[in-house]
Amino acid sequence: MPRGLSSADHETDANQTASGTDMRSVLLTAALSILGEQGAGAMTVRSVATTAGCSTTGVYTWFGGKAGLVEAIFIDGFQNFGEAIRAAAPDGTDAKPLSGMALAYRLWALANPTQYLVMFGAAVPDYQPSDEAIAIAIATFEDLVVATRASMDVLNLDGTARDIAHHLWAGIHGYVSLELSKMDMAGNDDERADRFLIGLARLMRGCMR
Amino acid sequence: MPRGLSSADHETDANQTASGTDMRSVLLTAALSILGEQGAGAMTVRSVATTAGCSTTGVYTWFGGKAGLVEAIFIDGFQNFGEAIRAAAPDGTDAKPLSGMALAYRLWALANPTQYLVMFGAAVPDYQPSDEAIAIAIATFEDLVVATRASMDVLNLDGTARDIAHHLWAGIHGYVSLELSKMDMAGNDDERADRFLIGLARLMRGCMR
C-alpha cells in the first residue's frame, strides 16, 4: 500500500514504465505542471491523472488522495527551495553574506509562484501539512539559522542566530508574498526590492537587539 | 438586479425583514461567521445560505455567485482593517509613531486570521479581486503612506514616503503571515514580534536609503 511521502521508496522498485519513470513521479510532475501553468484551482484529480496518462485511481494508489498529492508538492517545493537557498549560502568571505540568500530566496519564489503559495499561503483550502512535512520545512529554516550564525561574526551581530534568522525570514517572506499577490501597492520594482532586502540584512547589524 | 458591491445600495430600500436587516448583510454575516469558525473550505454556498436562513439562490441574487461573496468579504475586511489601522495612526506627538500602527496591524490580523488570508493570501482558489476591490485595498495602503509621510520629520527619515511605507508594510505582513501559517519556525513569541516590529520601524530611521 504505497501511501508514503518519500519518492525514494520506489526508486528501486520494478513499478516502472519502459522509460524508467514510475507512476508516482509522473503524477507529481503532471501536478506541478498544471499548478504552474493553470493555477491551484485547475489542479484537479482528474486533470492530473489525465495529464499523467492514467486514471484517477492512480492519485489514490500513490498519494492516498488529493491531500497527499498536495503534500508531495509541498515537500518537493521545500526540497528544491532549500537547495536554492543553500546554494546561495555565504562562504565566509562574503562581505554581505546574508544579502545573497535573500536575493536567492526572492528569485526562487518569483520563479515558482504557485508552488510558493502552496508552501506558505493557503492555496489549497483544508490542506494542513503533516508533522513530517512541517519538519522538512523547518529543516530549511535551520539552514538559514546556520548561515546566519556563521555570518554573525562577520556582521558583528547581536542576539541569537535563531531570532535574527526569523526576522530575516519574515522580512523576505513579507516582501515576496506581497509581491506575489496582486496587492503590490506601489508596483513591482526590482530596485526597491534590492533596497529592501539589502537594508533588511543591514538591519541585522545592530539596529535590532 | 442587485449584483453590486456596496451594501449602501439597499440601506434605504424596502427589501428588509421585520428586524430591519436585509438579506445581503445577513448573508455576509453568515459567510464571515463560517469563515472564521470553520475556515475557507467550509464556506460553501449552501452552508452560507442555510446559516443565513435562505436558499442558495440568495447568494446569486445578492452577490452574483460565490466570487461576489468572497469579494464582499475581501472589501469588508479591508474596510475594518483600514479602520483599525487608522485608529492607531500617529497623532504627531508620538515618539515612536510607526510602531503603534505596526502593532495594530498585527493584532487585527491575529484577531481575524481567516479573513486576513482571504485578503492577502490565496485562500479561495481562482478568486481574483476586481479593480474596485484592489482600489479599496490600495486606499488602505495610502493611509499607511500618509501616516509614514507625517512621521518622516519626527523620525528624520530619508527616501520617499511611498517606498518606506512599502518596506514597512512588507515587513509587518511577512511577520504576521508567517505567524498565521503554521510555519512559525521558532514558535510564537509576542516579545520577538515586538522586537521585530519596533526594530522594523527603527530601521526606517536611516539604515535604509
Next chain:
DNA sequence: CCGGCGATGTAACATTGTTACACCGGTCGG
C-alpha cells in the same frame, strides 16, 4: 501451474457551484 497481491480502470456516489424555471408579492400604468 496457480494463488495472492498490488496496480489499474470503470463506474458509481456525495458534495459543490451554477442555472433554469415557476411562484409570489409589490408597484405602477391605465
Next chain:
DNA sequence: CCGACCGGTGTAACAATGTTACATCGCCGG
C-alpha cells in the same frame, strides 16, 4: 380598481470534483 410587469425566492436539475467500491490484469512465489 385592475392587470401587467418586475424583482426576490425556492425547487430542482446539471456539470464538475473528490472519493470509493469493485472487477480486472499482471507479476511473483510456491
